[in-house]
Amino acid sequence: MKRICTVCARGGSEGVPGKNIRPLLGKPLIAHTLEQALDVGLFERVAVSSDSADILGVAEEYGDVETIERPEELATSESAKLPAIQHAVSEVEDRCDQVYDTVVDLDATAPIREVEDIRNAVQLFETTDASNVITGVPARKSPYFNLVEKTANGYVKLSKPPDEPIVRRQDTPECFDMNASIYVWGRDAFFRSDVEPIGKKTRLYEMEEHQAYDIDSEIDFVIVEAIMDHTNQ
Known part of the structure; x- marks a missing residue:
């Protein structure tokens, strides 16, 4: 079984400028993910895809990685991530x-993961009938109980009304927040034109639960750094 790991990192982050190479606990944010990818010992190649020469330069400092210059059309704020991964592979x-x-694929903005998480996610994919594997944490809010959405007339309703009333959140179906940390696909399915993160x-x-966070804002950066410092990552 031959495996490849991708780490995609745009240079043009709007929420946190320069976040992928911004120092987090003494090293660039992307370095935490690269070290995990290299330490897990599962991958023949680790590839870093970016439109930024600075990011690619930093990546080369942290181990034996393939650096991929991402085309401009795959690196805008509106660009989907899957085509960038396909290009890198x-x-x-x-x-x-x-x-x-x-x-x-390991998301550089979600570094609160353990090497064992990567190993377990890959094992789950390779030992089941899964088309792919995503990661998530138990949701703090339930669409069946206390997660609402606005209607066209400005009122709110439960996002997913249950067939029968539920009076305790603990009685709701199990729900999870996707945390964008680890994605696993079989190569052939991944290159299908209709590939989606959830099938x-x-x-x-x-x-x-503490691994819920990925960095999209300044406060996320503070939270992630505090959690990683507390858990000695």
Whole structure:
């Protein structure tokens, strides 16, 4: 089984400018994810995709990685992430004359993960009938109980009204927040034109509650740094 790991990091972050190479506990944010990808010992190649020469330069300082210059059309704030991952995988396969069986993407903005989480998520994919694996944490709010949405007339309603009234949140169906930490696909399914993060046979690898955060804002950066400092990551 041959596996490739991608780490995608745009240079043009709007919520937290320069976040992917901003220091987090003494090292660039992206370095935490790269070290995890290299330490887990599962991947033939780790590929970093970016439109930023600075990010690619930092990535090269943190181990044996393939750096991929991401095309401009795949690096706008409106660009979907999946095409960028596909581009990175294709580039590495061409360079190395190798086709990989399993594609794993680690989000640089979600560094609160353990090496064992990566290993377990890959194992879940490779030992079940899953089309792909995503990660998540137990949701703090339930769409069946205390998560609401606005209607066209300005009122609110439960996002997912249950068939029968539920009076305790503990009695609601189990729900999870996606935490954007780890994604796993089989290569052939990943390169289908209709690939999506969630399909009919997507499985979830459950992570700990404190691993809920990915960095999209300044306050996220503060929270993630505090959690990683507290947990000695």
